[in-house]
Amino acid sequence: MAKQVLSCTINDEPVEVLIQPYSTLLDALREDLGLTGPKEGCGTGDCGACTVHLDGQPVASCLVLAMQARNRNVRTIEGLAKGALHPLQDAFVRHGAPQCGFCIPGVLMAAAALLEANPRPTEEEIRYGIAGNLCRCTGYTKIVAAIAEAATLTSEGARA
Amino acid sequence: MRRFDLTLPRTVDDCVKILSDRGDDAKLVAGGTDLLPQLKNGLLKPRYVVDLSGVETLRAIRVANGSGLRLGAAVTARAIETEPHILSAYPALAESGALVGSLQIRNLATVGGNLCNAAPSADMAPPLLALDAEAVIVGPRGERRVPLTTFFLGVRKTVLAADELLVELVVPAPGPRSGGQYLRHTPRRELDIAVVGVASQLTLTDGVCRKAAIALASVAPTPVRAVAAERALTGQAVTPELIERAAELAVDAARPISDQRGSADFRRHLVKVLTRRTLTTALERARAARQEA
Numbered sequence: 001m002a003k004q005v006l007s008c009t010i011n012d013e014p015v016e017v018l019i020q021p022y023s024t025l026l027d028a029l030r031e032d033l034g035l036t037g038p039k040e041g042c043g044t045g046d047c048g049a050c051t052v053h054l055d056g057q058p059v060a061s062c063l064v065l066a067m068q069a070r071n072r073n074v075r076t077i078e079g080l081a082k083g084a085l086h087p088l089q090d091a092f093v094r095h096g097a098p099q100c101g102f103c104i105p106g107v108l109m110a111a112a113a114l115l116e117a118n119p120r121p122t123e124e125e126i127r128y129g130i131a132g133n134l135c136r137c138t139g140y141t142k143i144v145a146a147i148a149e150a151a152t153l154t155s156e157g158a159r160a
Numbered sequence: 161m162r163r164f165d166l167t168l169p170r171t172v173d174d175c176v177k178i179l180s181d182r183g184d185d186a187k188l189v190a191g192g193t194d195l196l197p198q199l200k201n202g203l204l205k206p207r208y209v210v211d212l213s214g215v216e217t218l219r220a221i222r223v224a225n226g227s228g229l230r231l232g233a234a235v236t237a238r239a240i241e242t243e244p245h246i247l248s249a250y251p252a253l254a255e256s257g258a259l260v261g262s263l264q265i266r267n268l269a270t271v272g273g274n275l276c277n278a279a280p281s282a283d284m285a286p287p288l289l290a291l292d293a294e295a296v297i298v299g300p301r302g303e304r305r306v307p308l309t310t311f312f313l314g315v316r317k318t319v320l321a322a323d324e325l326l327v328e329l330v331v332p333a334p335g336p337r338s339g340g341q342y343l344r345h346t347p348r349r350e351l352d353i354a355v356v357g358v359a360s361q362l363t364l365t366d367g368v369c370r371k372a373a374i375a376l377a378s379v380a381p382t383p384v385r386a387v388a389a390e391r392a393l394t395g396q397a398v399t400p401e402l403i404e405r406a407a408e409l410a411v412d413a414a415r416p417i418s419d420q421r422g423s424a425d426f427r428r429h430l431v432k433v434l435t436r437r438t439l440t441t442a443l444e445r446a447r448a449a450r451q452e453a
Contacts, residue, residue, distance in 0.1 A: 001163050001164070001165055002165075004166065020163070021163075021164065021165055021166035021209075022161050022162070022163050022164050022166070022199075022209075024161070024196070043197075043200060044196075044197045044200065045193055045196075045197070045261065045262075045264065045265055046351060048262065048264055051264050054267070057238070057267040058263055058264050058267060059264050059267045059268050060193070060262075060264040060265060060268065062196070063191075063192045063193050063196045063197075063265075063268060064192060064268065065166065065189060065192060065196075065209070065211060067166055067168065067211060068189075068192070068211055068213045070168075070214075110263070110264070113263075128350075129263070131262055131263070131349070131350040131351070132261070132262025132263050132264045132265065132350070132351065133262075
């Protein structure tokens, strides 16, 4: 089981790292690269806590082998803010959306992908957009409100 | 996770070579959404895993005018759900892609993986069965084509030998005045597994049903076609009464078990309800279909 070299781009930085062939992308991010924002909840793709963007699309990083990310673009919660907080992060803070916080990195990555594809989602579209993310505190109401507000603010900002 | 070596082929030929050498000890990974949980829980213990994500040809969606659709085995559920041609000409297939897991799963999960995993509940199997799709399989002895109706042998069992891989699905064009739908019953809307799934496909000529296909999931060890129900529709003007009769006949094709998702009786009831609903929608869609579709 020789280690393999993973070359990819993570949060806009080129990365080369030696990893075990059986590492998941989530393992490589957390254990080898110190990016502990993505969380392991279930490890089977049901909870969404490990959500990262692979070439811009949200995926469950616990179900991706790390080597499958070779030559691809990975974005984690650590790469969501550019300088100031991302409008979604800012809205989550103001609404008090995180309770225990464990699901929040995954929810934010799912929400960011949603707003990129659909800048002004309806409430139902927001709920559908985060349907792959479980919050065991069941704090969905404030999460949905925060996403809706971030969508309003960013699309108004884009118009201004 | 249990340890294994990972190989990274770039071509189908390379995959076949690896499988010829190590077939019994090797597993293919495409999206990984079925394989990784089975590796993590110890259900599968391969020494070698072969990653298909570097084999570009497996991700192609090819549309030939009038002659149907060719889907690479590693096309994702998300691609199937969003590809405009599939949405317009093969709506049942697009609907089944949209029902697989969550968005985070659909961006990974592949049509080939859904079929090769051979779960009785596989959502993309019924529409492909109803569309008369063929599986293109490559191995050391070359290529062979298998109708999807004979691809599944049992729960988690297919006709694939250890040194073969599914490379493509060939879906004939359903023809003008054709329509289809896939519906499933689940207790919750997202991230659930079909208690029963039904795909129906109807093709009309001068208002008469020229071809009917109905495929059922989660009611037998493999996805099955409801042949008697199809025969009752073929050659007839499709009325609500005939749809009701076909829905009753479809129940006979089901051999359901009772499990934590539902009793056998409930599943038989769902086959009838979902067959009636999908046939009704298929008929509406066939009537509305553009002639050149």
